[in-house]
Amino acid sequence: MSDNGADLAWLVMRQDDNGNRYRVGRYATEDEAQRIADSLDDRGHKQIYWVERIGQPAL
DSSP states (O other), X not given: OXXXXXXXXXXXXXXXXXXXXXXEEEESSHHHXXXXXXXXXXXXXXXXXXXXXXTSOOO
């Protein structure tokens, strides 16, 4: 939950080239999270970005 009570059930995750995984942010909708992941992925770094729902098994 965020401070304003919105349910932030979608995560943007990142995996670096060493296999370390990090949570980048939490978002209210899958579409919003996917837009962020796509914009980060478009930067051309070696990291991998993906979206997952909280409670969903990790990749």
